[in-house]
Amino acid sequence: MEKPPMPDKDLQAKTVVTIPVDARILGENDRLAGQNREFFAARKLCVLNLVSSPGSGKTTLLVETIRALQGRVRCAVIEGDQQTDYDARRIAETGAPVVQINTGQACHLDAGLVASAVRQLDLDDIDLVFIENVGNLICPAEFDLGEDAKVVLMSVTEGEEKPVKYPLIFHLAACTVLTKCDLLPVLRFSLDTCLKNLRQVNPTVPVFETSAYNPESLEHWLAWLQACVSAKQSQSHP
Ligand SMILES: Nc1nc2c(ncn2[C@@H]2O[C@H](COP(=O)(O)OP(=O)(O)OP(=O)(O)O)[C@@H](O)[C@H]2O)c(=O)[nH]1
Ligand SMILES: [Mg+2]
Numbered sequence: 001m002e003k004p005p006m007p008d009k010d011l012q013a014k015t016v017v018t019i020p021v022d023a024r025i026l027g028e029n030d031r032l033a034g035q036n037r038e039f040f041a042a043r044k045l046c047v048l049n050l051v052s053s054p055g056s057g058k059t060t061l062l063v064e065t066i067r068a069l070q071g072r073v074r075c076a077v078i079e080g081d082q083q084t085d086y087d088a089r090r091i092a093e094t095g096a097p098v099v100q101i102n103t104g105q106a107c108h109l110d111a112g113l114v115a116s117a118v119r120q121l122d123l124d125d126i127d128l129v130f131i132e133n134v135g136n137l138i139c140p141a142e143f144d145l146g147e148d149a150k151v152v153l154m155s156v157t158e159g160e161e162k163p164v165k166y167p168l169i170f171h172l173a174a175c176t177v178l179t180k181c182d183l184l185p186v187l188r189f190s191l192d193t194c195l196k197n198l199r200q201v202n203p204t205v206p207v208f209e210t211s212a213y214n215p216e217s218l219e220h221w222l223a224w225l226q227a228c229v230s231a232k233q234s235q236s237h238p
Pocket of ligand 1: 006052053054055056057058059060061087117134135179180182197211212213
């Protein structure tokens with residue numbers, strides 16, 4: 001296959017010009033994310049931004065998590081998808097408050113979308129807000145939503161090399177949830193190799209090996225969530 005030609009000077013100049021535009025978009029996003037962070041802090045709401053490839057098991061994990069935490073931690077969910085309210089309806093079955101954002105063409109949520117979604121939720125009795133981002137490992141990593149932490153999910157069907165192929169989100173995430181571990185016996189997936197790859201981009205990140213169909217496998221993940229909520233509730237806010 002022929003190599004693509006080198007860009008000419010004009011094209012290079014255009015490429016340089018796009019950088020400040022991107023910076024402005026991200027700058028405005030960061031300003032709104034700061035406002036979201038204030039809003040959450042004033043209410044002592046712990047907010048987690050869940051990011052993964054499409055179909056890694058975000059909604060399934062949320063459904064099982066919300067059910068398991070019932071009576072201990074009160075959860076609400078902001079669902080992000082390009083189209084449909086399919087995931088919001090799955091969350092609604094748990095009884096948790098939920099709002100669906102449809103991003104249309106966009107491949108990620110931004111802080112402005114989260115700000116308008118969060119105002120549609122009754123947050124008076126809520127401790128923990130999950131934001132399920134649009135299924136995508138790349139774009140959501142770039143956008144601060146005002147969350148306390150990003151959580152990255154990766155299913156064992158995706159291949160061991162994902163942390164080094166898409167390092168930014170694995171680097172930024174406060175924990176990694178490996179999902180669908182019930183499938184390990186039928187896959188050629190090396191957990192050791194995957195963990196080595198992950199440690200290259202985030203040496204100390206906690207990793208939870210889970211299966212949505214095995215409640216015991218969720219124990220460490222649930223304990224981590226409870227610790228996040230407690231930490232947020234003990235923070236003082238001026
Ligand atoms: N075997 C197995 N399948 C799972 C597990 N978790 C989720 N799945 C399946 O994986 C598929 C996708 O799960 P979802 O929870 O919809 O994934 P998602 O990340 O929310 O998908 P998007 O919102 O479209 O990005 C469904 O068919 C689930 O039943 C698991 O722990 N084990
Ligand atoms: Mg989903």
